[in-house]
Amino acid sequence: MRLILRALGHARIAWSGAVLLLLALAAAAAPGVAALIGADGDRVDLYQRLAPPSLAHPLGTDELGRDLLLRLLDGGRVSLLVGIAAALAAAGIGTMVGLGAGYRGGRLDAALMRLTDGIIALPLLPLLVVLAAIDLKKLGLPGWAVQSEAASLYRIIALVALVGWTTVARLVRGATLSLRAQDFVRAAVALGASPLRVMLVHILPNLASPVIVATTLSVGHIILLESVLSYLGLGIEPPLPSWGNMLTGAQETIGLAPQLALYPGLLIFLTVIACNFLGDGLQDALDPRARRR
């Protein structure tokens, strides 16, 4: 029974990991595919609108005559980039906050944890709406970051990282608190290791598994969040494609061209569910208690 469980857990990791890897590879290969079929994902062709699948356009074209396959691959690159970059940034912030709070304790801990509480208490979506509408120029950011076409991309990554770190922070703080009391950490402190060294060399490696699990799960959440923000018109702006804004753009003509909504919707679903299964599988595999079973 235990063996089957383990195997199942690993099978889950294997297939969900494979799906994600495949999607990521496909997205990364977008320029290659573009060269291969001799199309340009940004090139509008008004006379080729909503064309059916053909050799030149394996999945047909979108409402502006662009190659749908390329748009999906490009969109995947953006969606995955947003998901992974924001999740990593959030994990980074969360780990630092959690480590600091858990190791130092006292006032710093209290202050950081109240901050975490506060951010958790904020209604997320309305807050993102406010943040997405903020005029970055009023914050004195340099012109290039505000002007560039990918500004909506950076903005969304920054926003999600800024509000998404709380889960990891709490996890890390809890784990740090218990690690700090363990013998090997005490020994290191007794041997005169600096706090920074203790945190980085002795505690951090032991935090890897919960952080990895939380980050994997949050990649999925963030891709979903991006689609929701795009739906609200606050996400990735055209002409940069993302699965979220492609899905949103397709909904008004869903009766006429259902494939435009079907593919991005399916890809979002597939990616998010794969992230969730991967995270869940990793949790089972990395959880020492699960291994004891």
Place this chain on the structure above:
Amino acid sequence: MGRILRAWLAGLAALAALGAAAAARPDDELAIGITQFPSTLHPSIDVMAAKSYILAMARRPITTFDAEWRLVCMLCTQLPTIENGLAVPIALPDGGQGIRVTYTLQPRARWGDGVPVSTEDVRFTWEVGRQPQSGLANAELYRRIADVEVKDDKTFTFVMNKLDFDYAAVNDFELLPAHLERAAFADPAHYRLHTLYDTDPTNPGLYFGPYRITEVAPGSHVVLDRNPTWWGKPPEFRRIVVWTVENTTALEANLLAGGLDMVAGELGFSLDQGLAFAKRHGDRFNVLFKPSLGYEHVDLNLDNPILADRRVRRALLYGIDREAISRQLFAGRQPVADSFVSPLDWVFTDAVPNCPYDPARARALLEEAGWQGEGIRRNAAGETLALELATTAGNRIRELVEQVLQSQWREIGIEVHLKNLPPRVLFGDSLVKRKFTMAMFAWISAPENVPRAMLRSDEIPTPGNGLAGENFTGFRNEEADRLIDAIEVALDRDRRAGLWHSLEALYAEALPALPLFFRADAYVLPRWLKGVVPTGHQYPTTLWIEDWRVAKDMATR
């Protein structure tokens, strides 16, 4: 365990069984879907399409433009003209010219509570409009009316301190019921907070149209029932319900599911949604496409060094295939514009310089203006030919068009960055503060609307004038100023037409903006509904709701 599981499943099944057959709506009720909910029901506070649409069923203006774009009387009995003697030009003490215009209200017009609509209401409305603290829109109209002379209960004279060609048009003079609103106006600074239109919007005395508002559910719907005091032709439907569904996809679903009978063209489907809908459901619904005078264009900031060069502006226009966009994206429903005047307006002329799609010509013009090289062009100083195009985020049609423009401009070596902003940011910030480079949006106005605020050189918004004016491009042209002034006071139609044609030609020549299209709206109506006539201007179809009829041969709904 099994027992518990079964009980639990049974409970879930019972919940799921709640979906019974759809309840049918009564036959004499019409459910209309729109995409916006009015923020206030006061006719003169805030200008909002949803409010005009709803209030047009419950109130009527003194005058308005009809579906043929002629000025007509609604609440008045005869349109005053100089020829029929009801309008008399006068000399003003300051040496200028004014005019006295006399109107008579419909003798049987009564507010919903039975009180006659009278000249007392006219006078009261004028007082409210003149009071700067009351916060009413259309301040300009109230400033123009120097005095109101009351002759009797129904007849009054406006003394206008300006003699314009449209002297008889008082479309936005929205009568307020003096007998109800006077108390709320006791403290003018807080009138906005106390007006019965917001504190007691179902008070019958606030309305005098074919319907009156009987229920208001903020964010959801407004119910209108027949008004017993209505003087005109009795309307067909006993009840009208205007539902707000902001998401147009959900709006379509509600229509198909039968929760709505129709979707208003004024505030409904986007054009490509309407086109797709017509293709699939043309058998169940009538989809009318009406080009309007909504002038879609790209405002160019003339203070931008690149755009200051007229050759670049012309190249931008030569570089885009508006005909193809109109044909391929909009099935030819949105006519291409060459100036700001709609072909449906009587002052329109096609004798204006135009720039049809000609990429070779566009490239030559750019070369001439010093922008050269392969790929994205550069000038002698090494700067790239890069511009930013802003538009309203969430407007699907504009988002499609901007991507086509971007792609076509790239072909001729112009790099354009798209930047979509929420409407309130674009209109409330970028445009008024003139922080944009290029901006795509529309003007929507009345027929023969003089573009004073958009084109006159003293209407450029600056911090100095409190950002007033809508000349966002910074267009300064003495000839245009002169023409605008002359048009306003030209009473003779032929002379005025000539002036208009000159202004249109001048605009198309100078190109302070790139003309794109005249917007078309999709009116989605059930096949059994007759008599809905799209106007194409800012005054909604519901002003004639008493003409809406159920087709006799299609009694079954």
Place this chain on the structure above:
Amino acid sequence: MTRFILLRLLQVLAVLAVMSFIIYALIGLMPGDPINLMLASDPHLTAADVARLKALQGLDQPLLKRYLAWAQAALAGNFGYSRLYATTAIAALAPRLANTALLMGVSFALSLVIALPLGAMAARRPAGALDTAANLLSFAGISVPPFWLALVLILVFAVALGWLPAGGIATIGDGGFLDRARHLALPVTVLTLASIGGYLRYMRASMIEALRQDYIRTARAKGAGEARVLWGHALRNALVPVITVVALSFGSLFSGALITETMFAYPGMGKLIYDAILGNDFNLALAGLLFATLLVLLSNLAADIAYAAADPRITYR
């Protein structure tokens, strides 16, 4: 215990005060102010009109001063006047809150009714058929874009089958129980599917943990029936941590469900706050956001207290 609650209550107030300032400042950072928007829609306003309107709304004052004035009024229960709804912010909020409470309350209850028993049963045989099905359900629920799910449900149940209304809260002139229930069915389904996953997985994990404990082995060894072991012994213990999670999520219900409300034209809190933010309705946005924040903080507090009360091992000084 009382001291602990009082202390935490004070903390809630402090966090709320800080949050109110942050929200206030953030909204102030948004571009465009209502006056400029009015300008854009009325070309005939003059410079004097603009200055007068700005003074009327206090927009000519510095941020901190405006905040303090607002906070003072808010403490006295005056959240000001909503620009969008032409009434006081509180009056605009109240009916929406009632709608949201109904929608979210029903879906919350339904999620629990489905998720908790299913999670508990799934835990009996991990990787069994029921567990796999429950797993799939919960993962699918949290992996599908909510507006997509809403769209599909509308297309299927309202448009194609015509069983349920596609939106709104009630039919005009009806509004009876059945009518309201029919209007709630689709939005509740979307919300429930999205929230089942979290509860279900938590319940399952907690139950597995509980079943592993010594007292279960003892009970089984004593020959207690399987149902009694599961429902009598394990469930009670497994519920303790679940209650905390449930209490934590309770507060967030009141900020509404923007996407679901938009798709189903349901006038609730989420849509209200969203419209207020995008419509530059400062007073309403502030009141709505603060109210939602307060409820989350209070339910966090409730979760802590519930935890303390349920688990004798935790003491608070």
